[in-house]
Amino acid sequence: MFFNSLEFLIFLPIVVLVYYLLPARWRWLWLLAASYYFYMSWKAIYALLIIGSTLVDFFAAKFIYQTHKKRHKQLWLGLSLLTNLGLLAVFKYYNFFRGEAAEWLVAHQLENWLPVLQLALPVGISFYTFQTLSYTIDVYYGRNKPEKHFGIFALYVSFFPQLVAGPIERFSHLGGQLKEYHPLVYSNFANGFRLVLFGLFVKMAIADNVSPIVDQVYEQYAKLSSQSIATGLFFYALQIYADFYGYSLIAVGAARLLGISLVDNFKAPYLARSVNEFWKRWHISLTTWFREYLYLPLGGNRVTHFRWLSNIMIVFVVSGLWHGANWTFIIWGAIHGLIYLLENLFGKITGIKTKNLPRWLQLLAGAKTFVVVVLAWVYFRAPDFETANDILAKLFENNHSAESIAVAPVVWLLILLFAVFDIGLRNTRIDHWLATKNTAVRWMCYAILLFGTMALGGVTNHPFIYFQF
Amino acid sequence: MKVVKNIIIRLSFLVLLWAGLNYIYGNTLWYNDIDQHADTLENLWPEEDSSDIIYFGESSNFYQEHPDTPKVRISNYLDRMLPLRVGTVDNAGLVASNYLHIMQHIPQKSKVKAVVVTMNLRSFGPTWMYDQNSNYLKMADEMIAQGPKLLNRFFIALKTYDYIAPEELDEIRITAWKKPLEFPFALPYSNLYEWNAGLGNGGILREDGSWDMDKIPVACHFVKNYAFTIDLQQNPRIRDFNEIVAYAQQRGWKLYLHLLSENYEEAEKLVGASLVNIMEYNADLLIERYNHPEQNVWVVNNFKTVPNSDFRDRTFPTEHYNNRGKRRCAKKLAEVINH
Numbered sequence: 171m172f173f174n175s176l177e178f179l180i181f182l183p184i185v186v187l188v189y190y191l192l193p194a195r196w197r198w199l200w201l202l203a204a205s206y207y208f209y210m211s212w213k214a215i216y217a218l219l220i221i222g223s224t225l226v227d228f229f230a231a232k233f234i235y236q237t238h239k240k241r242h243k244q245l246w247l248g249l250s251l252l253t254n255l256g257l258l259a260v261f262k263y264y265n266f267f268r269g270e271a272a273e274w275l276v277a278h279q280l281e282n283w284l285p286v287l288q289l290a291l292p293v294g295i296s297f298y299t300f301q302t303l304s305y306t307i308d309v310y311y312g313r314n315k316p317e318k319h320f321g322i323f324a325l326y327v328s329f330f331p332q333l334v335a336g337p338i339e340r341f342s343h344l345g346g347q348l349k350e351y352h353p354l355v356y357s358n359f360a361n362g363f364r365l366v367l368f369g370l371f372v373k374m375a376i377a378d379n380v381s382p383i384v385d386q387v388y389e390q391y392a393k394l395s396s397q398s399i400a401t402g403l404f405f406y407a408l409q410i411y412a413d414f415y416g417y418s419l420i421a422v423g424a425a426r427l428l429g430i431s432l433v434d435n436f437k438a439p440y441l442a443r444s445v446n447e448f449w450k451r452w453h454i455s456l457t458t459w460f461r462e463y464l465y466l467p468l469g470g471n472r473v474t475h476f477r478w479l480s481n482i483m484i485v486f487v488v489s490g491l492w493h494g495a496n497w498t499f500i501i502w503g504a505i506h507g508l509i510y511l512l513e514n515l516f517g518k519i520t521g522i523k524t525k526n527l528p529r530w531l532q533l534l535a536g537a538k539t540f541v542v543v544v545l546a547w548v549y550f551r552a553p554d555f556e557t558a559n560d561i562l563a564k565l566f567e568n569n570h571s572a573e574s575i576a577v578a579p580v581v582w583l584l585i586l587l588f589a590v591f592d593i594g595l596r597n598t599r600i601d602h603w604l605a606t607k608n609t610a611v612r613w614m615c616y617a618i619l620l621f622g623t624m625a626l627g628g629v630t631n632h633p634f635i636y637f638q639f
Numbered sequence: 640m641k642v643v644k645n646i647i648i649r650l651s652f653l654v655l656l657w658a659g660l661n662y663i664y665g666n667t668l669w670y671n672d673i674d675q676h677a678d679t680l681e682n683l684w685p686e687e688d689s690s691d692i693i694y695f696g697e698s699s700n701f702y703q704e705h706p707d708t709p710k711v712r713i714s715n716y717l718d719r720m721l722p723l724r725v726g727t728v729d730n731a732g733l734v735a736s737n738y739l740h741i742m743q744h745i746p747q748k749s750k751v752k753a754v755v756v757t758m759n760l761r762s763f764g765p766t767w768m769y770d771q772n773s774n775y776l777k778m779a780d781e782m783i784a785q786g787p788k789l790l791n792r793f794f795i796a797l798k799t800y801d802y803i804a805p806e807e808l809d810e811i812r813i814t815a816w817k818k819p820l821e822f823p824f825a826l827p828y829s830n831l832y833e834w835n836a837g838l839g840n841g842g843i844l845r846e847d848g849s850w851d852m853d854k855i856p857v858a859c860h861f862v863k864n865y866a867f868t869i870d871l872q873q874n875p876r877i878r879d880f881n882e883i884v885a886y887a888q889q890r891g892w893k894l895y896l897h898l899l900s901e902n903y904e905e906a907e908k909l910v911g912a913s914l915v916n917i918m919e920y921n922a923d924l925l926i927e928r929y930n931h932p933e934q935n936v937w938v939v940n941n942f943k944t945v946p947n948s949d950f951r952d953r954t955f956p957t958e959h960y961n962n963r964g965k966r967r968c969a970k971k972l973a974e975v976i977n978h
Binding site for chain 2: 175176179359613627629
């Protein structure tokens with residue numbers, strides 16, 4: 171059940187309506203049932219993975235808290251890490267590493283011992299495993315007490331708005347809210363509606379309209395002009411942003427309708443003036459997770475300079491690998507890591523801080539960052555390293571006589587509209603912004619978003635990109 | 640209670656806003672979307688007021704291989720042969736559900752008294768039913784479904800029609816090919832899949848006893864397109880034709896189901912009598928199922944009307960006839976309609 175499906179648009183109002191009709195003590199159970207129904211609509215059997223992960227982490231955290239011996243605590247944490255990372259290893263990475271080692275396996279006659287697994291990647295596995303891991307790690311470090319109510323913890327792991335593609339929530343933020351009583355408040359309803367509507371607009375009118383053009387460019391790049399390839403790369407940057415941003419908005423909005431607040435995942439990332447700033451604005455919940463649970467445990471910046479450099483590279487490469495089991499994702503992460511370090515080095519040598527620069531230089535820095543991010547996306551989107559390199563080579567070939575792609579004027583118009591919204595919302599969120607406007611402006615915006623979503627939504631089939639991670 | 644009242648008031652305003660947007664859409668962008676996603680409906684507009692009979696067809700009606708051939712459709716011949724005005728609504732690859740959705744747009748005040756609907760035997764089989772074009776055809780149906788236009792447009796973006804991913808379509812098709820062929824006569828293979836493979840691995844035996852390997856692909860296409868069992872309870876095309884019959888009766892129209900000519904001679908030559916037996920069996924099944932003149936429903940049986948020499952295509956089994964073939968079909972149609 172995708173967010174941009176009729177099933178979800180029927181499911182969500184039913185969940186919200188019943189939620190407010192139920193007495194407070196039963197609401198968690200209703201949300202838990204709804205969440206499992208939501209997840210099982212993809213592949214029912216994979217709910218067992220969530221149940222397994224939930225059971226292991228619930229009890230692991232409990233025993234970590236109860237035991238006083240550090241060794242025992244470590245053992246329970248190890249079990250949690252092994253379970254969650256093991257799930258990822260089997261479902262997401264096994265075939266990749268097996269493929270990489272194929273020649274070696276054949277040479278040592280081990281290929282039958284390690285067969286290729288015919289397993290479909292469970293939707294959202296990278297998200298909920300990271301979320302539950304954060305819980306046990308927080309309990310291990312004494313940042314959280316373990317949850318006593320198994321049902322609430324199970325709901326924290328499976329809460330449907332953010333189950334399959336985040337935002338990745340920490341228990342300290344979401345757990346308490348799941349236990350609280352949320353009366354029906356008009357502002358929650360209005361803000362939730364605004365977020366869901368804007369999210370659908372961003373996904374359906376922007377991402378789904380540019381995606382066929384992106385597909386065309388990535389499939390036929392060999393015969394396209396540099397200008398068309400540049401357009402395709404720009405459109406992919408838009409597609410992935412609109413796709414994931416739209417999803418996150420709907421997730422936050424759906425939770426808001428239930429009176430629950432989720433963390434924001436995006437803050438106008440393409441307006442970032444550096445790669446460092448980009449990662450503070452893009453997929454914020456994942457960046458935060460890596461900072462808290464990988465970068466800081468590695469020592470953060472309180473280590474030697476060389477260790478710090480390697481820590482940064484490790485985080486970015488692992489972040490790339492988190493997205494998918496392919497060298498292209500690793501390279502994508504490494505590019506971001508290298509640019510991050512170069513920017514840092516430049517700042518240290520020159521003593522220049524971007525935020526102190528004159529406005530026009532800040533704009534230039536923003537343009538530089540955007541170009542870097544767009545070019546790095548090529549490795550993210552291309553099926554393999556060679557294709558990505560070919561596309562970049564074609565981009566700089568300057569072959570204007572080759573074929574061109576056709577982009578309907580309405581697509582450019584929608585992009586312009588989206589840009590206006592994105593720039594306007596760089597320091598706020600659509601629901602908050604609309605709440606400050608008078609009735610006429612607010613309803614004018616509703617009309618534009620509703621019309622854009624319903625009359626101009628893309629018609630090709632493109633599921634949310636981040637669902638595959 | 641105040642909150643609930645507030646919400647209900649806002650939702651009511653939202654419904655009003657949506658109704659306004661639906662009106663704006665229906666008078667502006669809708670025409671562009673029809674042109675893009677369901678352009679066959681545009682064929683109906685010039686015909687709906689002036690025609691006594693509307694002919695619904697696919698490429699069998701208009702296909703022209705040679706550019707110098709006069710572009711005369713089966714429906715054009717029919718128009719010449721009848722004292723009534725016959726309008727044409729056609730497009731490549733259309734199937735029964737498309738005809739139904741388009742005919743639902745014929746205005747109530749229209750003077751249409753009868754409709755001729757193309758019944759293509761191949762379209763009942765899994766090879767056509769689950770081909771890669773099926774999603775597009777279903778989307779076209781959704782676009783012109785009865786209901787608010789803006790909602791239909793929204794639904795096609797949401798893929799509320801029965802969208803099946805290309806890989807899944809392949810899987811469904813192959814599963815259907817593996818279903819047993821159940822007929823009251825002996826067949827060389829138990830299912831289409833095995834038959835196709837057997838033919839592919841063997842060859843076509845020439846009269847002189849040598850093997851014609853070049854003809855294997857087209858022979859396989861014949862098997863894939865005609866070797867199937869029609870389940871009268873489950874086949875989606877049967878359901879669509881049932882709905883067409885019900886709708887025509889509701890509108891008080893005479894309904895002529897035009898069972899197209901198939902190249903049975905070529906089928907026999909390439910594959911053998913077994914395949915022709917299946918084709919005939921299925922054709923008879925459809926005639927028996929739908930031919931009820933007492934209910935104003937006729938099946939016009941053109942199954943064997945067009946000889947092999949009048950078929951255009953030689954690399955794929957189609958219902959693309961030359962003008963002589965088309966005229967033969969129209970003649971038989973005219974006879975039934977005049978009768």
